[in-house]
Amino acid sequence: MPAAHDHSAERPQAQDGPVRYHRQGPVAIVTMNRPEYRNAQNSAMTYALDRAFYRAADDDEVKVVVLAGAGEHFSAGHDIGTPERDAHLPFDRRAGLWWDHSDKAGAESRYARESEVYLGMCRRWRELPKPVIASVQGACVAGGLMLAWVCDLIVASEDAFFADPVVRMGIPGVEYFAHPWVMPPRVAKEFLYTGDRMTARRAHEVGMVNRVVPRAELTERTMELADRIAGMPRMGLALTKRAVNQAEDLQGLHSGMDSVFGLHHLAHAHNAETARDPLGGMDVRAMKKGSA
Structure with a gap:
């Protein structure tokens, strides 16, 4: 459910850039900050997240990191339709050695960009040697799933929902394809085949979410868990995280x-040949129309 361009004057407006960072005791709180677009992730946000995670990793006072989203939704996915969509722009690459995508065409551009800002970034964030907790409300869709899944724990509000609708584009799931590891394979297939929303309760049942709490208590309950974990030895937490990730x-x-x-990019290439664009001709309106 990528974000649409809505001109309503009632939308919440972002302050202080696409990502906010502050520390509360031993907990660093990293907040996606494009609430007017349901925290759709453009490249500016992705690189700001990367800087925030580096900052938390480098700060010896930080024991635990919380990833949150400002406004009504955690993240509605990758930005495919806002005025600040910046997929064509160059950025200083941090997650890999693929060349600059912005002056290339076709698969040479798409593969290089997504290797960096999608798969590469998420893999590196997963290895942050401090526990990371996702605090999820509202939509956690497509690219939003990727951000939640790189976190060690997920606390979700009762109104949270999860979905990966990109099969509607003819694409086999988002780039960080953790589906069969964060939920049972048959559940993952249904999740992808239908593109339907999974409720927070169902996500908890299948083991994708650690805790489901009332919306009004989401921040408080997330911070309680973060503070409890922060009392553990730093090296013990880092080694335990590494052990589970290795498993x-x-x-x-x-x-x-x-x-x-590779299959994801085969699908992009197929769409580029047979449809009007690498997204299979799907735009924000079409993707939202198909949502259950």
Whole structure:
């Protein structure tokens, strides 16, 4: 459910750039800050998130990181339709050694950009050697899933919902393809085949979400969990996180993502040949119309 361009004067407006950062005791709080577009992720936001995670990693006073979204929604996905969409612009690359995409064409451009800002960034954030908790309300869709899934724990409000509708574009899921690891494979297939929304309660049932709490208590309950974890030894937390991540990789997470990333770009190339664009001719309106 990528964000649409809505001219309503009642929309909340972002302050202080696409990402806010502040520390509350031993907890760094990183907040996506494009509420007027349901925190749709343009490249400016992605690189701002990267800087915030580096800042938290470098701060010895920070023991735990919380990732949140300003406004009504955690994140409605990658930006495919706002006035600040910046996929064509160059940025200083941080997550890989692929060339600048902005002066290239076709798959040479798409593969380089998505290797950097999608798969590359998410993989590196997953390895942040401090626990990261996603605090999720409202929409957590497509690219929003990727951000929640790189976190170690997910606390969701009762009104949160999760969806990956990109199969409607003819694409086999988002770039950070963690689906069969964060939920059982048959549940993952239904999730992808239908593109339907998964409620917070259902996400908790299948093990994708750690806790479901009332919306009014989301921040407080997330911070309670963060503060509790912050009382553990820093090195113990880092090694434990590494141990569990290694176990997931031994179960095929890393190599599986590599293989599906190739299929993802095969789908983009197919769309570019057979439809009007690499997204299969789908825009914000079409994607929202198909949402259940």
